[in-house]
Amino acid sequence: MKLLRNKKGMSGVEFVVATVIVSMIVLVLYDVLRETTNTYKYQDVQTNSVQQARNAMEKMVREIRQADISTIVVTTLDANRDRIDFKAPLELENPDDLQTIRYEPQVNGDLQRTITYTAGGTDVNIVATGVTKLYFNPEYEGEVAIRLRVTNSNQSVNMATKIFPRNKPQDQ
Numbered sequence: 001m002k003l004l005r006n007k008k009g010m011s012g013v014e015f016v017v018a019t020v021i022v023s024m025i026v027l028v029l030y031d032v033l034r035e036t037t038n039t040y041k042y043q044d045v046q047t048n049s050v051q052q053a054r055n056a057m058e059k060m061v062r063e064i065r066q067a068d069i070s071t072i073v074v075t076t077l078d079a080n081r082d083r084i085d086f087k088a089p090l091e092l093e094n095p096d097d098l099q100t101i102r103y104e105p106q107v108n109g110d111l112q113r114t115i116t117y118t119a120g121g122t123d124v125n126i127v128a129t130g131v132t133k134l135y136f137n138p139e140y141e142g143e144v145a146i147r148l149r150v151t152n153s154n155q156s157v158n159m160a161t162k163i164f165p166r167n168k169p170q171d172q
Helices: 012-065
Strands: 073-078 081-089 098-105 111-116 122-128 131-138 144-152 155-163
Touching: 012 081, 012 122, 012 144, 012 155, 073 131, 098 131
Parallel strands: 081 131
Antiparallel strands: 073 081, 081 098, 098 111, 111 122, 131 144, 144 155
């Protein structure tokens, strides 16, 4: 049995070929990792936009559904933004205690919800950011249509629904 005793190592050409192969594998792995990261960021932004739009829409629907139909007033602010004002109870246990509620998209994209209490005082909070369009369309027989668009990092989410407020106009 003969043992090879060549201890010269790699030649220069072998070293260059091995370096090129390893570099190509590293570049492919880097590209896969970068694409995975970009996909994750895109999905995270999209999920955030959908969740914000859904939460804002659910809150508006729930409160407008409890509104006194005769108090619903829609004001057009510009081509992409409407404001809605209405009176509705905040607590189902006390349906006669109507508060004035306003949903108004701000120029900076925030959707502001303002409650003016009958006992005095106001409460203002932001229910969504990145609102680029908000339309309210009072339809026939008290129906209110809502169209909402939330845009974050060039990703848009559109939502639309129709609501029939439950409360009849109160006697004057």
